[in-house]
Amino acid sequence: MLVVMAVQVCCRGQRLSLLMLSRSVSHSSVSVREPDSHTHSHTHTPVPFSRSAIGTFFQERPLLTNSFTQDALLQAYLQRHLPEQVQQDLLLFGERLVSEIEALGRQCELTPPVLQRYDAWGRRVDRILTCDAWTRLKHISAQEGLVAAGYERTYGEWSRVYQMSKIYLFAPSAGLYTCPLAMTDGAAKVIESLGVPVREEFKRLTTRDEKRFWTSGQWMTERRGGSDVSSGTETVARRQQDGWFKLYGFKWFTSATDADVTLTLARITDQHGRSTAGSSGLSLFLAKVWDSDGSCNGIEVQRLKDKLGTRQVPTAELLLDGMSAQLLSEEGRGVASIANMLTITRIHNTVCAVGTMRRITHLCREYARKRAAFGKLLKDHALHVQTLSRLEVETRAAFLFAMEVCRLLGREENRSASDRDTLLLRLLTPVAKLYTAKQAVSVVSEGLESFGGQGYIEDTGLPSMLRDAQVLSIWEGTTNVLSLDVLRSIAKSSGSVLQAFFTDVTERLQVAEASAALHPAVTSLHTSLSALKRFAQTAAARPTGALEQSARDLAYSLARIYMGALLVDHAAWENATHTDIYAALRWCDQDLCPVVSRDGAGCYDPQTAVMDTALVYDGLQP
Numbered sequence: 068m069l070v071v072m073a074v075q076v077c078c079r080g081q082r083l084s085l086l087m088l089s090r091s092v093s094h095s096s097v098s099v100r101e102p103d104s105h106t107h108s109h110t111h112t113p114v115p116f117s118r119s120a121i122g123t124f125f126q127e128r129p130l131l132t133n134s135f136t137q138d139a140l141l142q143a144y145l146q147r148h149l150p151e152q153v154q155q156d157l158l159l160f161g162e163r164l165v166s167e168i169e170a171l172g173r174q175c176e177l178t179p180p181v182l183q184r185y186d187a188w189g190r191r192v193d194r195i196l197t198c199d200a201w202t203r204l205k206h207i208s209a210q211e212g213l214v215a216a217g218y219e220r221t222y223g224e225w226s227r228v229y230q231m232s233k234i235y236l237f238a239p240s241a242g243l244y245t246c247p248l249a250m251t252d253g254a255a256k257v258i259e260s261l262g263v264p265v266r267e268e269f270k271r272l273t274t275r276d277e278k279r280f281w282t283s284g285q286w287m288t289e290r291r292g293g294s295d296v297s298s299g300t301e302t303v304a305r306r307q308q309d310g311w312f313k314l315y316g317f318k319w320f321t322s323a324t325d326a327d328v329t330l331t332l333a334r335i336t337d338q339h340g341r342s343t344a345g346s347s348g349l350s351l352f353l354a355k356v357w358d359s360d361g362s363c364n365g366i367e368v369q370r371l372k373d374k375l376g377t378r379q380v381p382t383a384e385l386l387l388d389g390m391s392a393q394l395l396s397e398e399g400r401g402v403a404s405i406a407n408m409l410t411i412t413r414i415h416n417t418v419c420a421v422g423t424m425r426r427i428t429h430l431c432r433e434y435a436r437k438r439a440a441f442g443k444l445l446k447d448h449a450l451h452v453q454t455l456s457r458l459e460v461e462t463r464a465a466f467l468f469a470m471e472v473c474r475l476l477g478r479e480e481n482r483s484a485s486d487r488d489t490l491l492l493r494l495l496t497p498v499a500k501l502y503t504a505k506q507a508v509s510v511v512s513e514g515l516e517s518f519g520g521q522g523y524i525e526d527t528g529l530p531s532m533l534r535d536a537q538v539l540s541i542w543e544g545t546t547n548v549l550s551l552d553v554l555r556s557i558a559k560s561s562g563s564v565l566q567a568f569f570t571d572v573t574e575r576l577q578v579a580e581a582s583a584a585l586h587p588a589v590t591s592l593h594t595s596l597s598a599l600k601r602f603a604q605t606a607a608a609r610p611t612g613a614l615e616q617s618a619r620d621l622a623y624s625l626a627r628i629y630m631g632a633l634l635v636d637h638a639a640w641e642n643a644t645h646t647d648i649y650a651a652l653r654w655c656d657q658d659l660c661p662v663v664s665r666d667g668a669g670c671y672d673p674q675t676a677v678m679d680t681a682l683v684y685d686g687l688q689p
Contacts, residue, residue, distance in 0.1 A: 126438065126521065127437045127438075128527070129430045129431075129433035129434040129437070130433060131165055131169060131429075131430070132165060132433075133158070133161035133162055133164070133165055134161050134164060134165075134236055134239075134425070134426070134429060135154075135157045135158050135160065135161030135236060136158065136161060137429055138425065138429075139644075139646075140463055140466055140467075140647075141157075141232065141235070141466070142154065143637075143642065143643075143644075143647075144466075144467070144470060144637070145157070145232065146642070147637075147640060147642070148225060148228065148474075149222060149225055149228065149229060150222075153222070153229055153232070156233075157232060157233065157236065160211060160233060160236060160237075161236060163207075163211075164236060164237070164240045167207075168204070168207060168237070168240045168241060169240045170200075171200040171203055171204055171207075171241075171242060172200070172204070172240045172241050172242030172243075172244075172379075173242070173528060174198055174199075174200035174242070175197075175198060175200050175201050175204070175242030175243065175244070175379035176242055176378065176379055176528070176531055178198035178200070179378045179379060180195050180196060180197045180198075180201075180325070180371065180379075180380075180381035181195075181196050181371070182194075182195055182196075182368055182370065182371050182383070183195075183196055184368070191367075192362065192363075193363050193366065193367055193368040195324055195325045195368065195371070195381045195383065197325055197381060200242065201242070201244065201325075201379070204241060204242060204244040205244065205247075205277070205280065205282065206277035206280075207277075208237075208244060208248055208280070209274060209275055209276060209277040209280035210275060210277055211233060211237075212230070212233075212275050213230070213233055213234060213237060213248055214230075214248055214251050214252050214255065214272065214273055215273050215274060215275045216229055216230035216233065217230040217252060217255075217273075217480075218255060218259070218273045220480070220481065223477075223481050223483075224474070224477040224478045224480075224481040224483050225474065225477055226477050226480075226481070227473040227474070227476045227477035227480065228470055228473045228474050228477060230473075231414070231415075231418045231469070231470070231473045232470075234248070234415065234418050234419070234422070235418050235419075235421060235422040235425070235466075235469070236422065237422070238418065238419040238422035238423060239422050239423055239425070239426035239532075240426075242379045243377050243379040243380045243535060244379075245415065245419050246322055246323050246377065246380045247282040247283075247284070247322075247323035247326055247380075248282070248415070249411070249412045249415035249416065249419075250282070250283050250284055250285045250322070250323060250326070250412065251272050251281070251282045251283045251326075252411050252412075252415060253283070253285060253330075253407075253408035253409070253411040253412045253415075254272055254283035254285065254328070254329075254330050254353075254408065255269060255272040255273050255283075256407045256408060256410075256411045257330065257351070257395070257404060257405065257407055257408045258272070258353075258395070260407045261395060261396065261404060263395055265353060265393075265395070268281070268328060268353065271327070272328075281326075281327035281328055282323065282326045282327055282328075283326050283327070283328050283329055283330060284321055284322065284323050284324060284326040284328070284329035284330070284356070285329065285330050285331070285405075285408065285412075286318045286321045286329050286330070286331040286385070287300075287331065287332055287405075288318065288319050288320040288321070289301055289302065289316065289317060289318060289319050290317055290319045291319075292319055292320070294544050294545070294548045296332055296346075296349065296402065297345050297346035297349065297402060298344075298345070300316075300332050300333070300334065300349055301316055301317070301334075302314055302315065302316025302317070302318070302331065302332065302333040302334065302387060303315050303316060303333060303334050303335075303336050303340075303342055304333040304334065304335045304336065304350065304352065304392070304394075305336055306335065306336075310393075311391055311392065311393050312333075312335070312352060312391075312392050312393070312394060313365070313389045313390065313391060313392075314331065314333050314352065314354070314365070314387045314389070314390040314391075314392050315387055315388060315389065315390075316333065316386075316387045317384070317385070317386055317387070318331070318384065318385040318386075318387065319384055320372065320382065320384070321382065321383050321384075321385055322377075322380055322381075322382045322542075323380055323381065323382075324356075324368070324381045324382065324383040324385065325356075325381050326356055327355065327356060327357070328353060328354065328355050328356060329353075329354055329356055330351060330352070330353055330395070330405070330408070331351075331352050331354065331387075331392070332349045332350070332351060332352070332401045332402070332405075333349070333350060333352055333392075333401075334348045334349060334350070335348075335350055335394075335398055343399065346401075346402045347399050348399060349399065349401035349402050350394060350395075350396055350397075350398050350399060350400065350401040351394075351395045351396035351400070351401040351404045351405060352392040352393065352394055352395055353392060353393055353395045354390055354391065354392035354393070355391075364390050364391055365387060365388050365389040365390035365391060366385050366386070366387060366388070366390055367385065367386040367388060368383050368384070368385060369383070369384040369385065369386055370383065370384050371383050372384070374538075375534050375537060375538075376531065376533075376534025376535040376536075376537055376538055377534075377535050377538050378531075378534075409543065409544075410476070410492070410496050411476075412542075412543045413496050413497065413499075413500040413543045413544070413549075414469075414472055414473060414476060414496060414499070414500070416500050416503075416504065416539055416542055416543050417468075417469045417472065417499045417500050417503045417504075418469050418473070419539065420465065420469075420503040420504050420506065420507035420536070420539045421462065421465045421466050421468075421469045421503055421507075423507050423510075423511060423532060423535070423536050423539075424458070424461065424462040424465060424503075424506060424507050424510045424511070425462055425466070426532070427458070427510060427511050427514035427515075427532060428455065428458050428459055428462050428510070428514065430514070430518075430529075431455055431458065431514050431517045431518075432446075432455060434517065434518060435451060435452070435455065435517070445517070451517070454513065454517070455517070456653070457653070458510050458513060458514060459650070460650050460653045460654050461506050461509075461510050462510065463634065463650045463654075464630035464631070464633070464634055464650075464654050465502075465503045465506050465507075465630070467630065467633040467634060467637060468495075468499050468502075468503065468626070468629065468630050468633060469499060469503065471495070471629075471633055472492065472495050472496055472499045475488050475491055475492040475495070476492060479492060486567075487567040487570065487571065490560060490563050490564045490566075490567035491564070491567050491568065491571060493556050493560070493564055494553065494556050494557075494564035494565070494567070494568060494625070495568075495625075495629065497544065497549040497550075497552045497553055497556070497622070498549075498553060498622050498625050498626050498629070499626070500543060500544070500549060501540070501544075501546045501549040501550065501622055501626075502622065502623065502626035502627075502630075503539075504539035504540035504546070505540055505546065507536045507539050508533070508536050508537055508539070508540065511532050511533050511536045512533055514532075515529055515530070515532070515533055546619065546622075547618070547619060549622065550618035550619040550621070550622045551615065551618055553618065553621065553622045553625070554614060554615070554618050554621075557606075562603070565603050568625065568629070569596065569599075569600060571632075572592070572596055572628060572629060572632045573596070575632040575633070575635065575636040576589050576592055576593060576596075576632060576635065578636060578639055579635040579636060579638070579639040581639070582638070582639050582648075584638075584648050584652075585635055585638055585639060585648060585651060585652070587652060587655065588631065588634075588635050588638075588651045588652050588654070588655035589635060591631070591655040591656075591659060592628060592631050592632060592635065592655060592659065595624075595627075595628050595631075595659035595660040595663075596628055598660050598663040599624055599625075599628065599660050599662070599663065601663075602621075602660075602662055602663050602666060609671070610673065612673065612676060613671040613672070613673070616670065616671040616675070616676060617662055617665075617666065617670075617671045620661045620662035620665050620670075621662045623661050623662070624659065624660045624661055624662040624663070627654075627657065627658075627659045627660070627661075628659050628660065630654065631651070631654050631655050631659055634647075634650055634651035634654050634655075635651045635655075637651075638650070638651040
C-alpha cells in the first residue's frame with residue numbers, strides 16, 4: 068500500500084489536497100523507486116512538485132456568465148424606462164454572448180488581419196484577409212440589429228437607449244467589431260440627415276439581413292494626421308463626365324479597412340487642377356471599397372498599421388489612385404456634413420468605454436469570490452473590496468451618463484427634443500466621450516491589478532482589455548481636442564448650452580432634495596454647481612489663453628457634476644436600492660469642480676503658462 072501525507076491547502080475558497088509522498092510499498096498505483104540497498108533507511112525528503120507529482124492547479128479563472136443578469140443597474144434602468152420585452156431581448160442576447168460571441172471575439176484577437184498584396188500569379192490584389200470569426204461577427208451584428216435598432220425606432224425616443232444597451236453588452240466580447248459598427252451607424256446618420264439619393268446604401272447599412280448588410284469606413288485622416296482635417300486634407304477629387312468623381316490622395320489611418328463602403332473628404336479641383344484651401348474647400352464623398360469583380364476600387368493598400376491594441380481591426384495606409392466616388396454633401400460643405408457622424412461615433416466610443424469598465428468589474432468581483440490570499444478570500448479583505456467599490460462607482464456614473472446622452476440623441480431623432488435637449492446633446496456628447504475614455508483606462512488598469520500576475524499574462528485575455536481601452540481617448544478626438552470643442556459649443560451658443568446644463572442639473576437636484584439619505588450628495592452638488600456658475604460668469608472677461616488652459620478642467624467639472632446629478636436622480640427613484648444611494652454619496656465625495664479649485668490655485672494665470680513651458684522644455688537644447 069502507499070502511505071501518503073495529505074496536506075490541506077486553502078486556495079481560492081476551496082480545500083485542495085496536495086499529496087506528498089512519504090514512502091512506498093508494493094502495490095502503489097504511482098511508480099516510485101524503491102530505496103537502494105546501499106542507501107540509508109531513513110525517510111526521503113518529500114518533493115511535492117516533482118515531475119511525478121506536480122500538484123493540483125490552484126488558480127481558477129473568473130467565469131463569464133450572462134452579463135445582463137449580472138448587471139443590476141442596467142436591469143433597473145431598463146425597468147424604469149423601457150418595456151419588459153427589451154429586458155427579455157437583452158436576456159437572450161446575454162446568453163448568446165456567453166455561448167457564441169465571446170469565443171469569436173477571442174479568435175479575432177488571436178488571428179489578426181493580414182495583407183495579401185499579390186495573388187499566386189503576381190497580380191496586385193491588395194486584399195485584407197480577416198478570420199472567419201470577424202465575418203461571423205458581422206452577420207451577428209446584422210441579426211441582432213446593432214445598427215438597425217437605432218433606425219427602426221421601435222421604442223420611439225428610447226430607441227437609441229435600446230440599441231446602445233445592446234452595444235454596451237456586446238462591446239467587451241466582440242473583438243472590436245464595434246469599430247466598424249460605429250462608423251456604419253455614423254454613415255447611415257449622415258445619409259439620413261442629408262436626404263441624398265443613396266437609398267440602397269442606406270438600406271444595406273441599416274438592415275437586419277446578414278446577406279445584405281454592409282459596413283462603412285470613414286477615411287478622414289491623412290499624412291499630417293490629427294483632428295485638423297481642414298488643413299490636413301490633401302486628397303483631390305476630379306469631376307467625371309457622368310457626374311461622379313475620381314479621388315487621388317493618401318489616407319494615413321483608415322480603420323475597418325475591409326468595409327464595403329466608405330465616407331471620405333476631398334477637395335474638388337477645377338479644370339486647371341486648382342482647389343480651395345481650408346474647410347470651405349472640403350466636400351464629402353461616398354465610395355464603394357470594392358469593384359464588382361472583387362478588386363479594390365482604385366486603392367492600393369500600402370501597409371497595415373502595427374498598433375498597441377485593437378489588433379483585431381484592420382487599420383491601413385491607403386493610396387487612392389482614381390477611386391470612383393459620388394458626391395454626398397453640397398460642394399464645400401464636407402466638414403459641416405460630418406458633424407452628425409461625429410456625434411454618433413463619439414457616443415459609440417462612450418458606450419464601448421462603459422461596457423469595458425463593466426466587464427472588468429464583473430470579472431474582478433467574480434475572481435474575488437474564488438481567489439484566496441493571506442488566509443482568506445479576496446472578497447473578505449476590506450481594502451480589496453473598497454478598491455472594487457470605487458471602480459463600481461466610476462462604472463455606474465459612466466453608465467448613467469452614456470445612457471442619458473443616448474436618450475437625448477433618441478429624442479432629437481424622434482423630433483420630440485426640446486431646445487434644452489438639443490443644447491445638452493451638443494454640450495454633453497464631447498464631454499461624455501472624453502471623460503468616460505479616461506475612466507475606462509483607469510478602471511481597466513486598476514482591475515488588472517486585482518488579478519495580480521495573471522492580469523499581466525496574455526493567455527488570460529486580460530492585457531488586451533487595457534491595450535484596447537487606450538485607443539478610446541484617441542479615436543474621434545483626443546481629450547484636449549474635445550475639451551476645446553466644449554469651449555466652441557459654449558461660444559457658438561453664446562452660453563446657451565451652459566444655461567441648459569445648469570437648469571437640467573438644478574431640476575434633478577430639486578427632485579432628490581426630499582430624500583434625507585441623499586442630503587450630503589445634493590448639498591455637495593449644489594455647492595459645486597454654484598461655483599461653476601461663478602466661474603462661467605467671469606469666463607468671458609478672461610484672456611483667450613486662460614480659457615484654453617481651463618478647457619480640460621472645465622470639461623471634467625461638467626462631467627463630474629452631471630454624473631453626480633444623474634446618480635442622485637436615479638437614487639431618488641421610488642424603486643432605488645440602498646446601493647444606488649451609496650453610489651451617489653461616494654461619487655459626490657470627490658472634487659466635483661476641479662476648474663474652480665485649480666483656478667483658485669492660479670493654474671490659469673498668464674505667468675503659469677510661461678512656467679509650464681519652461682518646465683516642459685527644461686534642458687532641451689535649441
